[in-house]
Amino acid sequence: MVKLLAIAIICFSVLLGQDTEKTENPCQSELIKRAKREGVRSIKITELPTYVIDLWKCRKEKEGKKTFKRINEKTNIEDYKSSEQFTGFTATCAYCSAASVLIFYIFKLSGN
Amino acid sequence: MGYSSPDYKTFAENPFPSLGVTETMMVNFSFTYQVYSNARVGFSEWISFTSDTYEGEDFDRSIKYRAVIIETYFFPMKKLELNFTLGPMINSGSISLTTKQTVDAWDTLMDEFNNSSIEISSSDEMTTTFYGVTSSFGARFYLKPYLAIEAQIGFMENYYSKDNWSFQGKDIKGPNIDVEDLPLFTFGMVYGW
Numbered sequence: 313m314v315k316l317l318a319i320a321i322i323c324f325s326v327l328l329g330q331d332t333e334k335t336e337n338p339c340q341s342e343l344i345k346r347a348k349r350e351g352v353r354s355i356k357i358t359e360l361p362t363y364v365i366d367l368w369k370c371r372k373e374k375e376g377k378k379t380f381k382r383i384n385e386k387t388n389i390e391d392y393k394s395s396e397q398f399t400g401f402t403a404t405c406a407y408c409s410a411a412s413v414l415i416f417y418i419f420k421l422s423g424n
Numbered sequence: 425m426g427y428s429s430p431d432y433k434t435f436a437e438n439p440f441p442s443l444g445v446t447e448t449m450m451v452n453f454s455f456t457y458q459v460y461s462n463a464r465v466g467f468s469e470w471i472s473f474t475s476d477t478y479e480g481e482d483f484d485r486s487i488k489y490r491a492v493i494i495e496t497y498f499f500p501m502k503k504l505e506l507n508f509t510l511g512p513m514i515n516s517g518s519i520s521l522t523t524k525q526t527v528d529a530w531d532t533l534m535d536e537f538n539n540s541s542i543e544i545s546s547s548d549e550m551t552t553t554f555y556g557v558t559s560s561f562g563a564r565f566y567l568k569p570y571l572a573i574e575a576q577i578g579f580m581e582n583y584y585s586k587d588n589w590s591f592q593g594k595d596i597k598g599p600n601i602d603v604e605d606l607p608l609f610t611f612g613m614v615y616g617w
Contacts, residue, residue, distance in 0.1 A: 352569050357617065387569035392499045394461050402462040402496035409496075409508035409578075412559040416579040420607060 338369035339379045347383045351390035426452040426470045427609040428580070434599035435474070435485060452610055456495055464495045468511070468558075470608075482522040484549075487603070489515045489580060491558045505564040507576075513556035515582060517589075517598070520549035550591040552598055556582035564614060572614040580606040 338344070343363040346354055355363045370376050398406060427449055451473075456466030470489040477483055493511035500506060524543040531541040560578020567573065582603045589598030 353617075355617075360617065384569055388502045388566065391505075391566075391569070392502045395497060395499045395505070398462055398496065398498050400460070400462075402460065402498075405463070405494060405496040405510055406498075406508035406561075409510045409559045410561050412510075413561055413578050416559075416581075416605070417607070420579075420605070 337373060338366055339373045339375055341366040341370075344370060344379065344383070348379065348386060351387035352383055353387060353390065425611050426450040427611075428470075428606045430472070430487075430606055431602035432599070433601055435601065450489075452612065454493070456493070456616075462496050462498060464497070466493055466495070467491070468493050468509075478521065481524070482547075484520045485518070487515065487517045487601075489513060489556070489558075489582070493558070497564075503566045505566070505572075506561070507564060507574075508561045509576070509578065510559050511557070513558055513580065513582065515554050515556055515584075517552045517554070517584075518549050519551075519599070520547060522547040548592065550589050550596060550598065552584075552589045554582055554584040554588065556580055558608070560608060560610065562610070570615060570617060574610070574612050574614050576608075576610040578608045578610070580608055582606065 343355060343359055344366050347363070367380075370379055373379075429448055450470040452468065452470045454466055454468040456464040458464045468491045471486060472488075473484075473486045475482075475484045491511040491513045493509050495507050495509045497505050497507035523546050525546065526541050527544050530544060534540070534542055558578060558580045560576045562574060562576025562578075564572045564574040580603075582605075584601065584603050586598045586600050587595075589596050
């Protein structure tokens with residue numbers, strides 16, 4: 313019990329001792345700026361909690377809505393650009409899938 | 425939600441409970457992870473489930489269709505994705521029955537402590553595993569970058585045998601059901617990063 317308490321105090325002290333990144337405007341945080349620039353998929357999963365907290369703070373700001381809209385639009389554009397057409401093996405998988413479904417329904421509907 | 429049309433022949437007859445909505449409407453959930461600019465891999469499961477009484481005892485029957493999937497996709501226009509899914513399936517079926525009975529030895533022991541006889545609940549299940557393949561294609565519309573609605577059409581090809589059931593480590597015969605070639609329609613919400 314005493315050990316656990318000691319560990320908790322040490323952890324708490326370390327957390328308090330850390331310099332937190334303070335920005336005047338939460339909508340201008342590094343992660344939000346990156347999301348605006350490259351879309352939301354550029355945020356790594358490990359950065360997600362910080363990003364969500366930044367977004368939560370940003371929603372109260374004047375330009376909050378505008379920022380959200382811009383991030384969403386940029387993400388849609390980036391998704392479209394990166395997956396506009398099949399690359400590599402993915403086309404083969406798609407053809408196999410589409411062909412097998414079509415053949416299945418042709419046989420099913422023809423009663424075989 | 426997934427819609428299909430299996431023929432649960434044995435289960436459709438008395439004294440089995442009515443099949444209900446889960447005969448054709450199955451609950452479906454999937455997890456996928458993007459591994460390439462146009463491809464995701466993941467796991468998908470469709471569940472057909474009945475819980476009712478059989479001869480007055482608690483009866484559960486579930487058939488779970490599980491697939492390891494590879495999903496390839498492209499965006500013909502912004503916010504709209506067309507996707508194509510392929511995958512092998514490892515399915516399982518289970519039938520469980522919970523019965524209540526009195527056991528003489530327990531009754532005697534209870535009597536020693538001046539208790540009246542007590543009904544003992546006993547539960548066990550028979551299970552099976554069968555394999556299959558699934559394929560489908562569909563469209564996904566992104567309402568937000570992290571939220572989308574999706575519709576898919578496809579099929580499942582299963583290799584089920586009623587002789588491959590087991591109960592308490594012994595091979596037994598199971599119900600006669602037809603789940604060989606099932607059309608599959610799936611509608612759902614997609615949430616993710």
